């Protein structure tokens with residue numbers, strides 16, 4: 177196998193991992209309810225918190241933000257091994273997917289907080305940049321769901337992928353994108369959100385994502 181083919185395959189895995197993480201994020205944002213048993217408290221509530229208080233999760237450890245993805249990654253590795261399909265592609269997919277929330281978290285942190293290596297990877301557009309991710313945090317917060325790279329979001333937006341998908345789902349099931357109380361005019365915020373609002377802004381935090389999320393870009 178030549179190097180070019182190897183790089184093309186690796187790029188394909190990166191795109192797939194970013195897309196898969198975007199789909200999960202979209203499902204949580206668009207259709208998850210905090211009242212859903214188990215999943216509501218574990219997965220949906222943190223998403224609601226994230227839209228209201230975008231920098232809250234920067235106080236959490238890797239483990240606190242990624243334990244669920246690690247569990248999912250272990251299941252994928254186990255399943256692939258059982259089916260005798262455990263190639264480097266699967267390992268790379270799982271490595272990226274398990275760290276999707278961490279890469280997302282870096283896009284909410286200042287250059288000083290992430291350190292020079294991650295800042296450089298963001299400068300080179302290899303990792304999701306704060307500027308691109310700010311589009312997701314702009315009302316009505318219904319696009320740019322992919323959290324790993326800058327590659328996939330603009331391509332999906334160009335074909336209005338998420339809008340089309342939601343239209344198809346609405347036609348088939350009647351289900352619509354749930355109310356996002358962090359959007360201007362869609363409140364009020366849940367009362368419990370107040371418990372997450374603590375001042376935490378470092379001096380060099382990116383102003384657009386540190387502020388309340390309405391209207392940033």
Ligand SMILES: [Zn+2]
Pocket residue numbers: 201205223227312
């Ligand atoms: Zn979101």
Ligand SMILES: [Zn+2]
Pocket residue numbers: 226230280284309312313
């Ligand atoms: Zn975010």
